[in-house]
Amino acid sequence: MAEARIIDGKTIAAELRGRVAAAVTELNKIHKLQPGLAVVLVGEDPASHVYVASKAKHTMEAGMRSIEHRLPADTSEAQLLALIAHLNDDPDIDGILVQLPLPKHIDSNKVIEAINPAKDVDGFHPINVGRLATGERALVPCTPLGSIILAKTVRPDLNGLEAVVVGRSNIVGKPVTQLLLRENCTVTIAHSRTRDLPGVVRRADLVIAAVGQPQMVKGDWIKPGAIVIDVGINRIPKGDGKTRLVGDVDFDSAKAVAGAITPVPGGVGLMTVACLLRNTVEAACILRGLTVPAM
Ligand code: GUN
Numbered sequence: 001m002a003e004a005r006i007i008d009g010k011t012i013a014a015e016l017r018g019r020v021a022a023a024v025t026e027l028n029k030i031h032k033l034q035p036g037l038a039v040v041l042v043g044e045d046p047a048s049h050v051y052v053a054s055k056a057k058h059t060m061e062a063g064m065r066s067i068e069h070r071l072p073a074d075t076s077e078a079q080l081l082a083l084i085a086h087l088n089d090d091p092d093i094d095g096i097l098v099q100l101p102l103p104k105h106i107d108s109n110k111v112i113e114a115i116n117p118a119k120d121v122d123g124f125h126p127i128n129v130g131r132l133a134t135g136e137r138a139l140v141p142c143t144p145l146g147s148i149i150l151a152k153t154v155r156p157d158l159n160g161l162e163a164v165v166v167g168r169s170n171i172v173g174k175p176v177t178q179l180l181l182r183e184n185c186t187v188t189i190a191h192s193r194t195r196d197l198p199g200v201v202r203r204a205d206l207v208i209a210a211v212g213q214p215q216m217v218k219g220d221w222i223k224p225g226a227i228v229i230d231v232g233i234n235r236i237p238k239g240d241g242k243t244r245l246v247g248d249v250d251f252d253s254a255k256a257v258a259g260a261i262t263p264v265p266g267g268v269g270l271m272t273v274a275c276l277l278r279n280t281v282e283a284a285c286i287l288r289g290l291t292v293p294a295m
Contacts, residue, residue: 040069122141
């Protein structure tokens with residue numbers, strides 16, 4: 001069997017950002033609307049600083065406004081909640097993203113629930129989680145959305161496929177399951193307590209790996225020809241004192257079996273920011289009663 005097609009997240013994300021930028025240009029021309037995204041970062045987590053910088057850069061490149069709030073690690077929960085209340089009320093802010101993880105003294109759930117659901121571009125607010133689950137219009141979490149878009153570049157119609165999601169997080173596993181159901185897949189959620197995990201994954205026409213365990217999903221767990229979407233981003237030692245990024249899938253063995261597979265880096269990661277931009281445009285339109293443009 002031929003090696004898997006490598007799903008080019010870099011190009012697909014750039015195309016999505018291009019469609020978002022075109023939509024922003026139109027909104028600006030017709031409605032004098034320039035969507036604004038507020039990103040709130042608390043503390044000094046180095047990875048979070050890199051992500052937030054990338055979000056700001058791409059937001060501006062898409063023609064939108066980026067408003068960054070970098071707060072010290074000792075910011076109190078009350079101070080953060082006060083900032084969110086302010087952003088909720090600010091008519092120039094269309095999207096609010098609070099970068100996770102938050103420092104331990106702050107209750108993340110309380111913070112997420114304080115965000116106006118209409119501005120919740122992460123799709124983490126219980127209102128959006130519930131709307132996604134009931135099939136109503138919702139702001140959808142960015143990484144799950146990006147994962148589905150990538151899978152559909154290989155197979156536009158996912159109808160009837162056996163999908164196995166490895167991982168049950170609120171950020172990826174659970175929401176991607178809802179999106180797969182919306183695509184009429186038969187979905188299994190596997191996790192650390194699943195019996196015979198390799199056997200379960202081997203049933204899948206579509207594997208979504210989101211466990212946070214470096215290279216856990218092996219090639220001999222993959223059904224020949226399956227689509228493999230690797231959501232993991234793990235830093236592992238390279239042996240020479242340096243590190244490298246790997247996914248939750250053992251890429252080299254899996255690509256020999258899969259029909260199509262996302263690389264790490266260069267796969268799902270880039271889609272997350274592109275979908276965030278998309279969600280910001282969607283939020284801006286819905287807040288103003290405008291039709292959401294196709295993106
Ligand atoms: N930290 C890691 N991924 C995410 C994400 O998708 N959204 C937010 N807010 N924080 C994150």
